[in-house]
Amino acid sequence: MAPSTSSALTLNINGEKHTLTVDHRTTLLDALRERLDLTGTKKGCDQGQCGACTVLMDGRRAVSCLQLAVAAEGREITTIEGVADGDRLHPVQQAFLDLDGLQCGYCTPGQICSALGVIQEHAAGWPSAATTDVRPEAGVPELTAEEIRERMSGNLCRCGAYVSIVQAVAEAARAEEESA
Amino acid sequence: MTTTTGPTKVTGAVGAAHTRVEGRDKVTGAARYAGEIPFADLAHGWLVLSTIARGRVTSVEAEPVLAMPGVLTVLHHGNAPRVDVDYQGLLGSPDPVVGVFQHDRVPFAGWPVALVVAETSEQAREAAESLVVHYDQEPHDIAFSAAHPGSYTPEADGMRTQKGDLEAQLAASTHVVDAEYTTPEEHHSPMEPHAATARWDGGRLDVVDSNQGSSWVADELSKVFSLDPGSVRVRSEHVGGAFGSKGLRVHQVLAAMAATVLDRPVRVVLTRRQMFSLVGYRSPTTQRVRLGAEPDGRLRALDHQGLSLSSTIHEFIEPSAGFGRPMYDADAHHTHTRVVRLDVPTPTWMRAPGEAPGSFALECALDELAEKCGVDPIALRLRNEPEVGPVSGLPFSSRNLSGCFEEGARRFGWAERDPRPRVRREGRWLIGTGMAAATFPVLVGPATAGVTAEADGTFTVRIAAADVGTGARTALTLIAADALEVAPERIRVRVADSDFGFAMIAGGSMGTRSWGWAVTAAARELRDKLVPGGDIPAEGITAKADTGALLGTLAQKERHSYGAQFAEVAVDVASGEVRVRRMLGIFAAGRIINPLTARSQLTGGMIWGLSMALHEEAVRDQATGAPVGPDLAGYHVAAHADVPHIEADWVDDPDPDDPVGIKGIGEIGIVGAAAAIANAVWHATGVRHRNLPIRPDRVIEDRATEAGGSGA
Ligand code: FES
Ligand code: FES
DSSP: OOOOOEEEEEEEETTEEEEEEEETTOBHHHIIIIISOOTTSOOSSSSSSSOTTEEEETTEEEEGGGSBGGGOTTOEEEOGGGTSBTTBOOHHHHHHHHHTOOSSOSSHHHHHHHHHHHHHHHHTTOOOTTOSOOOGGGOSOOOOHHHHHHHTTTSOOTTOOHHHHHHHHHHHHHHHHHHO | OOOBOOSOOOOOOTTSOOOOTTHHHHHHTOOOOGGGSOOTTOEEEEEEEOSSSSEEEEEEEHHHHHTSTTEEEEEETTTOOOOOOOSOBTTBSOOGGGSTTSSSEEOSTTOEEEEEEESSHHHHHHHHHHOEEEEEEOOOOOOOOTTOTTOBOOSSTTSEEEESOHHHHHHTOSEEEEEEEEEOBBOOOOSSOOEEEEEEETTEEEEEEOOSOHHHHHHHHHHHTTOOGGGEEEEOOOOSOOTTOOSSOHHHHHHHHHHHHHTSOEEEEOOHHHHHHHSOOBOOEEEEEEEEEOTTOOEEEEEEEEEEEEOSSOOOOOOGGGGGTTTOOOSEEEEEEEEEEOSSOOOOOOSSTTHHHHHHHHHHHHHHHHHHHTOOHHHHHHHTOOSSOTTTOOOBSOOOHHHHHHHHHHHHTGGGOOOSSSOOEETTEEEEEEEEEEEEEOOOOOBEEEEEEOTTSOEEEEOOOOOSSSOHHHHHHHHHHHHHTSOGGGEEEEOOBGGGOOBOOSOTTOHHHHHHHHHHHHHHHHHHHSOTTOBOOTTOEEEEEEOHHHHTTOOOOBOEEEEEEEEEEEEETTTTEEEEEEEEEEEEOBOOSOHHHHHHHHHHHHHHHHHHHHTOOBEEOTTTOSEESOSTTTSOOOOGGGOOOEEEEEOOOOOTTSSSOBOOOTTTTTTTHHHHHHHHHHHHHSOOOOBSSOOHHHHOOOHHHHTOOOOO
16 A cells, blocks of 8 residues: 555644645645635745744744644644734734835735744743843843844845834834733 | 715825835735635646756656656646747847747756646645756856956947046046955845746636736737737736846746646746746946046046846846946046856846946945045045036936935934044944945836726726835825825725736836826826716726826936935954944935835835845855855845844935926935945945955954954
């Protein structure tokens, strides 16, 4: 009997279960884009170098082009389509829109998912290479522009929307902190 | 339902900040780009590229691949349908690479040799990677240098300008700069890879693509496939960046060819690595600049010579030597562009073609001259402001470079600058500031636009414009709103469908100007048609305009945007690291339609300049002729952590001959930015960097020479 080249699996995406049969070679990114019609997650390089395909897996950032779909079963996946609350944009989305943190928009879903991860990681006290005092007792570092730039550096933007992306992330983080 | 045209007049949309009209779709992931539109029965094509740089394909072993699961066909030079690339399009003859699989010759590494089409992308990819192609390899030449014996002056217009006796003026000059500058091969690298889906629909070729001009690409495809112009439709609603790379390229031709052979929809998406061989790039340049000046910095002589490369199959010219023609006057003013043909892919237009590399050389040379004369770099430039076009003798339509210097200097704090190099240090960092000037031509092309007054009181604008991230859709919304004297919320702009008729491409900074002109004209027509208080039928009332004839009446003038770029850098000469700390660009670039998106576009251009100054460099392997590390890890574009806070602003400078006052802002942001950074690196370290990018290994100083610091 020829070895099977595909498997049935269930993916948990944006709180919804999707059951599908995928070729074992299918990346999570291609499963989203070509099988589930969730094309908001973008493919900029297909090799882990640009961040356009960033999604959240169990709340943490992941480049979905480097994940096999078959290995994503059982994980809680959030894509850009799951970020807004119905018609109400998430504060990060709203800040990107208001401050023009985008030009062509192709890197934007990845930037926004990454920003969600950054804000959480920062709130949880994770240091970055830009953190000056990494002693545990130093507490949560201030989310400065330097910190945001360092933490967002896995997300390339060829249009060069960086200046307003950093402002949007800072603005959304501030709003989140105030409402917390 | 019928409704009447309202009596309330609203204007002032142009000039007020407006978020992108499609912004919500882009931040929610709802905006679909070319490779994301679903089609029933879609097949997937995967390209196979040559591994040799010169020679012939002797055989393609298609049989084993055709037996692989899901494979539908393998197209190559032995079986592909004939296409035609011997035609003249909007921008001249096409790069022959789009004539895929028409012969067995291989003119560069990465030449398309086969397309594998399969039911799924995984199947197509595996089959393409398994395909064995045999070659007859020939020696190649990819070595670009100023000394290459094959260089020549192209026959195209404007390759050489000569005013005055150069050698005599140089000999009579008190101060002379004579320096060679180089810029490397650079790639557009838009974040969205090129993608097209083609199908036959009711006798028409229907293509969903990502491009800079849907009517342009439709016209080219009709020529390639010898079809009636009306039987090709190209749509390109959202485009994930372009920068000059998204015209007719192999992917549309391949998708259409495969769709024809298989009689079903076929999608072809280039991989990031394939893009480094197939979508064009900016040629490397070597440039020699000679300046001769009076003691006070007034130029007696300006000589700019630029060399770029092209492929053996097509001549593309990167006209870097032309930058100074509308900039500075000199008694003797010479510019000269040359090209050398090598076994490499054909370069193409990339953001500010000519001006981007040309401004690096000339604006750095002027900084060197300012140092020699002991004159402030801004004062030096002001001393050489021309009354009329230095080469053409034509009047300027408007020129506010001095306004840019003044405003920029004030905001940047230029007056406090100590001109001496290498005198500021903060810990391990040497600090410096630099400036440069910028210019880009103001161009316009014909366009047709339709404006419909709808029965519900809204208006629909139709134009085959392209919004490649520029905010064109939003800008046209504001322009239409003012032209119709209604609020922008009542306007719906539909773009990027070749069925809307011809419209100029998004390129050469002329998109918004060309389209805005047509939309304004169509809106005027419509207002003439609408009877105040009259009824609007259910199908609406439509007016159209074509600006083709109008544009011919524009008087001959020197029409350009100008700008002043400022940068502050910190340099660690022990590690070789250069950090840009801040940048400021002030531009005189016509009327600004939407300050929110215009600022983004200008800072985006400045970030390109930063990236060009410090990061971007594509390297070819001399042995194989192929690019080294052709991906986003091997080819570094500026990332978040490389980019400081950057400010862009403008001075008032409406174009008097444009109905909206537009000049165009797509390219001017990059021009001069790399020079400003290089000049700041000199100011920090005392060392001139004449070769881009300013890599750490070029900056690093060993202790023995650290005390030196004269220009090497
Ligand atoms: S597409 Fe996954 S990182 Fe680029
Ligand atoms: S907005 Fe175009 S790549 Fe980021």
